[in-house]
Amino acid sequence: DAGVIQSPRHEVTEMGQEVTLRCKPISGHNSLFWYRQTMMRGLELLIYFNNNVPIDDSGMPEDRFSAKMPNASFSTLKIQPSEPRDSAVYFCASSFSGSGNTIYFGEGSWLTVV
Amino acid sequence: SQKIEQNSEALNIQEGKTATLTCNYTNYSPAYLQWYRQDPGRGPVFLLLIRENEKEKRKERLKVTFDTTLKQSLFHITASQPADSATYLCALDNNDMRFGAGTRLTVKP
Numbered sequence: 001d002a003g004v005i006q007s008p009r010h011e012v013t014e015m016g017q018e019v020t021l022r023c024k025p026i027s028g029h030n031s032l033f034w035y036r037q038t039m040m041r042g043l044e045l046l047i048y049f050n051n052n053v054p055i056d057d058s059g060m061p062e063d064r065f066s067a068k069m070p071n072a073s074f075s076t077l078k079i080q081p082s083e084p085r086d087s088a089v090y091f092c093a094s095s096f097s098g099s100g101n102t103i104y105f106g107e108g109s110w111l112t113v114v
Numbered sequence: 115s116q117k118i119e120q121n122s123e124a125l126n127i128q129e130g131k132t133a134t135l136t137c138n139y140t141n142y143s144p145a146y147l148q149w150y151r152q153d154p155g156r157g158p159v160f161l162l163l164i165r166e167n168e169k170e171k172r173k174e175r176l177k178v179t180f181d182t183t184l185k186q187s188l189f190h191i192t193a194s195q196p197a198d199s200a201t202y203l204c205a206l207d208n209n210d211m212r213f214g215a216g217t218r219l220t221v222k223p
Contacts, residue, residue, distance in 0.1 A: 004157075033211060042215030043158070043203065056210055091157055099145045099207050100165070105157030 004106035006092050012112045018080040021109045024073055025094030033103060034067055034077050035091040043091070049075065050097045082113045116141045118206060118214040126220045133191040135217045137204030140185060146207035147180050147187050151200045152216065158203055162189075194221045 005024040013019055025032050034046040047057040052069045060067070064083070069075040079086055089110050095103040121136035137147070145166050150158035164171045164180045164187070171178045177190040191198050201216040 035213075043213040045210060045212050048210055093157070093211075095211075097209075099209055100163065102148070102160040102163065103211055105159070107157050 004092055004094050004104055006090075006106035006109050008109055009107065010110045010112075012114065013082055015083055015113055016081045017113075018078065019082045019086075019111060019113075021077040021090050021092075021111070023075045023077070023092030023106060025075070025092070026104055027073070029094035029096055029104075030072065031095045031097040031101075031103075032069060032075050033091075033093040033095075034075070035093065035105075037089045037091060037108070038087075046077070079111075082111075084113045087112050116212070118142070118204065118212060120202075120204060120214040120217045122217055123215070124218045124220070126222065127194055129195060129221055129223050131194055133194050133198070133219055133221070135189040135202050135204075135219070137187040137189070137214055138185060139206055142185070142206050142208070143182075144206040144208050147178075148205045148207055148211070149176075149178060149187075149189050150203045150205060150213075152203060153200050158213075161202075163207075191219075194219075196221050196223050 007022045033048040037043045046059045047067045049069045067077045089108045091108045093103045093105045095101045117140045119138045148163045149161045152158040162178045164178050175192045179188045199220050201218045203216040204214045205211050
């Protein structure tokens with residue numbers, strides 16, 4: 001398997017623009033996680049899905065952030081409008097659902113908002 | 115509020131010594147605790163998982179302990195090597211997966 005695939009790997013955008021990050025989980029996995037990593041706050045869980053349904057979005061910073069999972073093989077994280085403080089690495093990860101399962105991370109999307 | 119704390123941001127040790135990293139948590143009752151390794155510019159990679167009813171788990175030069183009374187896990191790397199230099203993250207597993215901030219380990223030759 002190719003692993004969790006994220007795109008874009010790097011994005012530089014201007015404040016106020018819409019940003020869409022994409023994720024393809026590992027085939028067969030039914031849990032998907034979006035994380036944000038910064039030096040200040042570490043690796044924060046933003047939202048996770050089980051069987052394409054959002055289970056916990058309490059980590060989503062504010063209404064500018066939204067995530068969707070229209071099917072088992074694709075998810076998006078959207079920021080609209082983007083702000084400089086959104087600059088971070090955004091990771092997508094997938095696993096089989098339930099406790100005790102390893103989660104597998106993508107290589108991350110490095111976002112810079114100027 | 116729930117917190118996951120890893121003992122220090124950075125740990126420097128000499129090659130061959132044992133590295134010990136600490137993960138403390140509050141207001142959680144995780145069924146599992148996991149440890150991950152992250153190299154610069156990469157996503158975290160799974161290392162070890164320990165269940166709440168297990169006291170200790172080993173894998174090659176790695177050892178993890180889990181004390182649910184103290185709400186603490188210790189992660190040991192014995193006979194450390196420069197290639198072990200990385201950031202190590204603990205994660206609490208209660209269906210979701212929440213991570214500590216990580217400890218950056220540097221092993222000097």
